[in-house]
Amino acid sequence: MDRHSQQLTTLYEISKLLGASLDLNKTLKGAMKALSDFLDMQRATVALVEGGEVIIKAAHGLTIEELQLGRYKLGEGIIGQVAKSGYPIVVPNIGDEPVFLNRTGSRKDISKNNIAFLCVPIMFKRDVLGVLSVDRLFADATASFDVDLRLLKIIASLIAQHIKLSRQVEQEVQGLIAERDTLKVELKSRYRIENVIGKSSIMQEVFEAVHRVAGSRATVMITGESGTGKELIAKAVHYMSPRAKQPFIKLNCASIPEGLLETELFGHEKGAFTGAAGVRRGRFELAHRGTIFLDEIGDLSLGLQPKILRVIQEREFERVGSERTIKVDVRVIAATAKDLVRLVGEGGFREDLYYRLNVVPMFLPPLRQRKEDMDELIAFFLAKFNKENSTSVEISPEVMNSMAEYWWPGNIRELENTIERLVIMSPGKMVQPRDLPLNIRTAASHIQGHKITPLNQAEKEGIIDALKTTDWIYAKAAKLLGITPRQIGYKVKKYGIGRGQS
Ligand SMILES: Nc1ncnc2c1ncn2[C@@H]1O[C@H](COP(=O)(O)OP(=O)(O)OP(=O)(O)O)[C@@H](O)[C@H]1O
Numbered sequence: 001m002d003r004h005s006q007q008l009t010t011l012y013e014i015s016k017l018l019g020a021s022l023d024l025n026k027t028l029k030g031a032m033k034a035l036s037d038f039l040d041m042q043r044a045t046v047a048l049v050e051g052g053e054v055i056i057k058a059a060h061g062l063t064i065e066e067l068q069l070g071r072y073k074l075g076e077g078i079i080g081q082v083a084k085s086g087y088p089i090v091v092p093n094i095g096d097e098p099v100f101l102n103r104t105g106s107r108k109d110i111s112k113n114n115i116a117f118l119c120v121p122i123m124f125k126r127d128v129l130g131v132l133s134v135d136r137l138f139a140d141a142t143a144s145f146d147v148d149l150r151l152l153k154i155i156a157s158l159i160a161q162h163i164k165l166s167r168q169v170e171q172e173v174q175g176l177i178a179e180r181d182t183l184k185v186e187l188k189s190r191y192r193i194e195n196v197i198g199k200s201s202i203m204q205e206v207f208e209a210v211h212r213v214a215g216s217r218a219t220v221m222i223t224g225e226s227g228t229g230k231e232l233i234a235k236a237v238h239y240m241s242p243r244a245k246q247p248f249i250k251l252n253c254a255s256i257p258e259g260l261l262e263t264e265l266f267g268h269e270k271g272a273f274t275g276a277a278g279v280r281r282g283r284f285e286l287a288h289r290g291t292i293f294l295d296e297i298g299d300l301s302l303g304l305q306p307k308i309l310r311v312i313q314e315r316e317f318e319r320v321g322s323e324r325t326i327k328v329d330v331r332v333i334a335a336t337a338k339d340l341v342r343l344v345g346e347g348g349f350r351e352d353l354y355y356r357l358n359v360v361p362m363f364l365p366p367l368r369q370r371k372e373d374m375d376e377l378i379a380f381f382l383a384k385f386n387k388e389n390s391t392s393v394e395i396s397p398e399v400m401n402s403m404a405e406y407w408w409p410g411n412i413r414e415l416e417n418t419i420e421r422l423v424i425m426s427p428g429k430m431v432q433p434r435d436l437p438l439n440i441r442t443a444a445s446h447i448q449g450h451k452i453t454p455l456n457q458a459e460k461e462g463i464i465d466a467l468k469t470t471d472w473i474y475a476k477a478a479k480l481l482g483i484t485p486r487q488i489g490y491k492v493k494k495y496g497i498g499r500g501q502s
């Protein structure tokens, strides 16, 4: 091969190398090797400008130690001068050149060999990114290096583009990594509540509100369908607040008979009414310095609403049968599955009380609107009930799918009950679709279209299934499905469900 074809081959090899990868160290080293292999060039190096210095980054024909010595200040030595000026320098015979530093010490006896040193800048637009240099061996002293120099300039410009590109990509990658990491940190460190699952954005908003409000005494109003976790969130607010060590007192406004509610809330004096043998402290008193949780506040009778309003406003009340005013420091959290706004509109709930309670509203979305949380919730309950029962039941992917398709009218409570039942009842280690309650199975197959079942057929089967599992106890079946016993009764009638049914 003549010198011209050798040069073309070298160029071709180098451009191939540079195109193959963006790993600067690897490609530059390969390019330097190509220079020595094809042309009579030894010790080819690429030095890059970094913070006022020029540092050899890749070389062929230098040992690692020699390579590490290759550092120059801008303007220092020949490499430094080229980096500073942006013009090539040719030293026809380094043995004659006093500026030649031989810093790396790689040329053992310079005077004995005919070595020229060719050094060209690596430029991108008007910036000097670095310096490409080679030792060119030559036989006769009249040799001209013009052709070599032109070739090196072409190679330098290829390298320049390569460096630019790989730096740009590197920056983008770093940017993406940084972005990802900050996102991760945000997700991890903010908005976590122990034993409450909720990575879906809709739940993250709730968590954020809990974190923000926990430190204050602000009244919180939690709404959401049955079984969505209202009580769990109420407790989270309390246990994340400075009142955590004080009592959390719950009062279910729906389950206490109207006549007893007042004494439940405020207590009574001895002899306040027939049978009131001793003094009794009410829930508000018990909750002093802690939190009172008024569950199902939508069921509070109109007669009692003004009394509750007064405690919330004044933080004071009297025991039944007493004139003495008791002052308490309580935080109030209320919850309801009812549509309070509608109730207010219909006159079933006092507007002033509504506004007193609704200081910090929190809405818990139904489970079907946070399917992103399903997998984690299932894993959470599976672990819980496996631990309780010393089992290691697992759930097959098909079952997971069916559960993801199901409507979950009873929300998390229904999911929790379902998993508990599966863990206890599962004949094998792996829960199969046939182990699922009928209502979940039929709803899933309805949606998946394997079997076209009218929705109310699925509902009917679901109710029969729930009744069977609970021995036809309406209250239990209703709880399982997350509906009220009255709704069950209504549906039993509607579908003509009877015990004989299968
Ligand atoms: N995000 C969640 N992560 C883990 N468990 C949850 C979550 N939400 C609810 N649960 C569990 O589901 C069950 C029902 O929750 P909770 O009693 O708080 O619901 P609720 O909204 O008060 O229901 P209801 O309106 O019927 O009183 C509880 O056992 C609770 O621990």
Ligand SMILES: [Mg+2]
Binding pocket: 230, 231, 295
């Ligand atoms: Mg509740």
